[in-house]
Amino acid sequence: MRKLTLLERERIFACSLISPCFLFVAVFAFYPIIYSFYLSLHRIIIGLPGLGEKFIWFQNYYELFHDPVARHALGNTLIFVFSSTFCELVFGLIIALVINRHFRGRGLVRAAVLIPWAIPTVIASQMWRFIFNDKYGLVNFVLFGNNVGEYQAWLADPFFAFLAVVVADVWKTSSFAALLILAGMQTIPEELYEAAQIDGANAWRRFTGITLPLIRPALLIALLFRTMDAFRVFDLVYVMTQGGPADSTNVLQYYGYKKMFAEGLMGYGSTLSMLAFLITLIIAMFYLGIIGKGLIRAGVQNETMRGKPGR
Amino acid sequence: MKKICFFITTATVVFLSLLPFFWFVSTSLKTELEVTAIPPILIPAGSLAFYRSSIERYDLLHFLKNSLIVAGSTTFLTVSLALLAGYALARLRIRWRGLIMGGLLAVSMFPQISISGPVWKILQAWGWLNTYQGLILPYVTLTLPLGVWIIAAFFQELPADLEDAAKIDGCGHFQTLFRIILPLAVPGVFTAAILIFIYAWNEFFFALLIMTQKGYQTLPVGIALFQGQYTLPWGEIAAASTIATLPLVFLVALFQKRIVRGLSAGAVKG
């Protein structure tokens, strides 16, 4: 066998480095998606293994199509995604603007802002559940003081329960959005602002004329990540409201969990999970269409630059 | 004038960010009576009773131990794999580099529910439900994209001619990786490790799913399921939450610069 060329040896080396990763991802991510689809075509009930796994074609999908709760959950999820993502971007932008400046104690401010992001979502959920509590909650205290009679059971009201979940999510993840936007801001050269100042632009004009346009890619990426995450909301609902009251906070992933594991309907649950996957795919492709071209161009540039070493 | 505006905004942001946390900490330091006071008392008496009871009655340290084992192992495994893959993707000439990076990114966006059923079935078939490895393996899969992206971005910053010099000095591929590159990778690896640890520590969905026996449950599951006899034991929940989040608060306070840089690196390159 002839001796391998430099390039071939490098390729084999690279493959050996990547294969462990590939193995994990193939077994625990890609295969499950295909398997999920397979499961969605069966009727399976965990806990009643005697019933076996009956192949029922697309009956689950038919059922899903006519399931009002599923439709409601989907609607809730979408409203949640829109409202929380919007708020998070706005707050994230504000936070990013604050952190972007250099001032003493900036590190402490950054740490303080990162804490909501760093703590487990279920713990944040418990915190907010307590804050919205009808008897001991901070919200009631702040709004009504000692006037105990006015205290509301926020989480028992469909509208306010939903609002509470949104508030908790915005609190938790605005800082993450802020970081992504901050990354974009830090690529803007200082000279642009200085030139604008000399040209007579005030702070607002500098913001709308320089900052906003130039952080557009970072904003889009923040939007992409936040949309994906908001779509998957689960922890908050599980702890704060358990989908209620009256299914007002029932979201897609929570409903899927209930069906698949709480009720053991793995076939139908898989159908829901396929729906979730499909929508995620659509959102991703939509975003890729917008930012993708820029990313691909940057990626290709990267490739050709690395392929041609030296000057 | 502008400075005052800025100061107020900053103060508000910090206050709002920390308020729920402080409220919980204050609650955890109250006495049994104070917790159930209506209207709520703002300043606690300073009692550690809830901490004691959450440890004794609710087995908090047990959950802590489980979380440490799972998050620690995940971090170690993921970082090791991400190091190799990150180097390969950043430095070596691979034909489908864009595809692989994109594929990893895609995996990080999968809704948990979409893969949970099969993952559960696979683990059940292997008898790995309610075992440490049963949770660690999916965690590694979920954190690999994050790790690879951060480490790859970091490697791309290293000067390219170091590897050329090593090749001329006589190193083969593996030698170059272990003697030259790895010692330089420490900062990037460290950042990735912090972020992966936080992710694994906080994860709830799969922990809830796979660890149904109390003996193996991690902190998030434990705290989510805290049940009192008749009412929710808010004091204990608050105390347990404080203990659960304290290590994270320290991590963030110490390494906020790294964390910001690590997360931004992924964003800017991506």
Place this chain on the structure above:
Amino acid sequence: MAGLKIQNLVKSFGSKQVLEGISFEVADGEFCILVGPSGCGKSTALRLIAGLDRQDGGKIFIGDSEVSERTPRERDIAMVFQNYALYPQMSVYENMAFPLKMRRSPRWEIEAQVREAARFLEIEELLARKPKQLSGGQRQRVAIGRAIVRKPQLFLFDEPLSNLDAKLRNAMRIELAGLHRKLGSTMLYVTHDQTEAMTLGQKIILLNEGKIQQIGTPEDVYERPANLFVAGFIGSPQMNFLRGTIASEGGKHFFRSGNLSFEVQDKEKLRLYGGREVTMGIRPEALIPGGGPLKGQIEFVERLGAETIIYVKAGDMTLVMRVPADFPKKVGEEAAFSLQARGAHFFPAGNPNY
């Protein structure tokens, strides 16, 4: 020590062909410079010779053996990089010892070699320091030290002085020349700076757009440039270029360009160009002030202290000239010049720009 021979080296990156079949030889012990503008392919050629990239076609010989298929390690070469490429986590000593360590030399031998090289380069006091504690010039010396410890057959230099400031660059140039004299090794040096090429090289190879333009000594390429590119690349300030025609009248040859017309003495140069369009190149120092057929108005004067460069508008073109420092005329004044035949070159009409 061994010579280097390249035969028909070809290399493309994607759809771009960077090297179009170049061939040259470097004799044993020779200091050869590969020079050309950015993107001409010189660094690519160096990397192919080093074995860091693989050629698409052609052969490479070091000494008597063909090394075209060998890894860098097997080629027994050393390379000094533009950005030094020192291992940041190792001390200077460890950096210089590394190649010997990879060859599994015994500890005592490594120590002896490293110390000898350090003494040679006068960096002995730096052995314990890390690269980030060193200045640019010191780092460069360590990089050279790492290269010489192994006593390789061939030294490769990839624009090693580009990152240094002007003063340091001059000093290092002299040191490199001294290094070559003392070691007597075969060296291939890549640069885009024609001054470095002229001062350091025993043999210069000019490269442009992947093709060799000329091979020769510094004197060769300066006095007898093979084409417009070489004429325009070598020499600072750049040669003056005028387009015109050659006319023969009564046994004499005249070069005509616009309003300018002057007799050219050297018939040998003009034999091929009778009646054709040519580009005439005039070295700045070939224009002598005083009386003469060339007249023009001084547009700009650069007094450099030891000499003066003036820009004269003659007809509709601007000529650059080198004049003595005490040149009396000022901006706006008229001046007359004559042409020295030695500094005049003729090429087929074309564009010297690259």
